[in-house]
Amino acid sequence: EVIHRTHQTLETAGIPDARLEAEVMVMNVVRMTRQNIFAQQETEVRPQYERDLAGMLERRLQREPLAYILGYREFYGINVMVTPSVMVPRPETENMVEHTLFMALMGMETRNLIIADVGTGSGAIAVNLAIHLPAARIHAVDISEPALDVAAYNIRAHSVSDRIKLGHGDLLEAVPEPVDIIVANLPYIPTSRIPTLQPEVRQEPVIALDGGEDGLDLVRRLLSQSPERLKDPGVILMELDPEQFPAVEELVHQYVPGAEVSA
Numbered sequence: 001e002v003i004h005r006t007h008q009t010l011e012t013a014g015i016p017d018a019r020l021e022a023e024v025m026v027m028n029v030v031r032m033t034r035q036n037i038f039a040q041q042e043t044e045v046r047p048q049y050e051r052d053l054a055g056m057l058e059r060r061l062q063r064e065p066l067a068y069i070l071g072y073r074e075f076y077g078i079n080v081m082v083t084p085s086v087m088v089p090r091p092e093t094e095n096m097v098e099h100t101l102f103m104a105l106m107g108m109e110t111r112n113l114i115i116a117d118v119g120t121g122s123g124a125i126a127v128n129l130a131i132h133l134p135a136a137r138i139h140a141v142d143i144s145e146p147a148l149d150v151a152a153y154n155i156r157a158h159s160v161s162d163r164i165k166l167g168h169g170d171l172l173e174a175v176p177e178p179v180d181i182i183v184a185n186l187p188y189i190p191t192s193r194i195p196t197l198q199p200e201v202r203q204e205p206v207i208a209l210d211g212g213e214d215g216l217d218l219v220r221r222l223l224s225q226s227p228e229r230l231k232d233p234g235v236i237l238m239e240l241d242p243e244q245f246p247a248v249e250e251l252v253h254q255y256v257p258g259a260e261v262s263a
Helices: 002-012 018-030 034-039 047-061 066-070 091-107 124-132 145-157 191-196 217-229 242-255
Strands: 072-075 078-081 114-118 137-142 164-168 179-184 230-238
Touching: 002 018, 002 047, 018 034, 018 047, 018 066, 047 066, 066 072, 072 124, 078 124, 078 145, 091 124, 091 179, 091 230, 114 124, 124 137, 124 145, 124 164, 137 145, 145 164, 179 217, 217 230, 217 242
Parallel strands: 114 137, 114 179, 137 164, 179 230
Antiparallel strands: 072 078
16 A cells, blocks of 8 residues: 555656656665565554655655665666765666676686776776676776765775775876776766756766767767777777767777777
């Protein structure tokens, strides 16, 4: 009944994925797994839990991202702490981890890789790479010091401090040595589109969303810096809007002549 009531409230307010969010909220409030919730549907919800849920629901109806309310987001099988200082990791960004792991395990000549996670934010990508590539060394860099504080927490929480070095600075300028792989989930939304985004997204840090007039300001600067920071052979992996691919392909050929490009 509580899940159904929460679902209806969220759905009436136009919250996306209302049913799933209702289940996640109740799971967190009553501290039960999803399987246990549905196995124990007759369990009475304590008044304190009802009050906690009401507070959580009030914040969500203000379109605060659920991940900020909960304080974490699941990403590639692990829980990552998130705060309003960082962008909420997206499910589609898990593809960045998949592709990097594939390149590291199948496409590179050595397992002792040096990887740069540029614009690390919460550190979600770097932490997962460190977990799955124990022989690799990873530079996780960001221009935002509050974001690096969040990344530092996640690195400690998942016991990968020995494999990840944090760096503060502008893109590859914060990377102290040449690397084998650059992973960059940079802002790529054109400035004019920011006001049209979902209310939840607009509460995330603008610095993590706004890619300039055509969305490619940071991509240009990253590619311009890459010849001095990327080994030969080396790989750059970026998340982009598919419509930006032709323009980025031209930029790659401009700044990294002879490079192979694929989407």
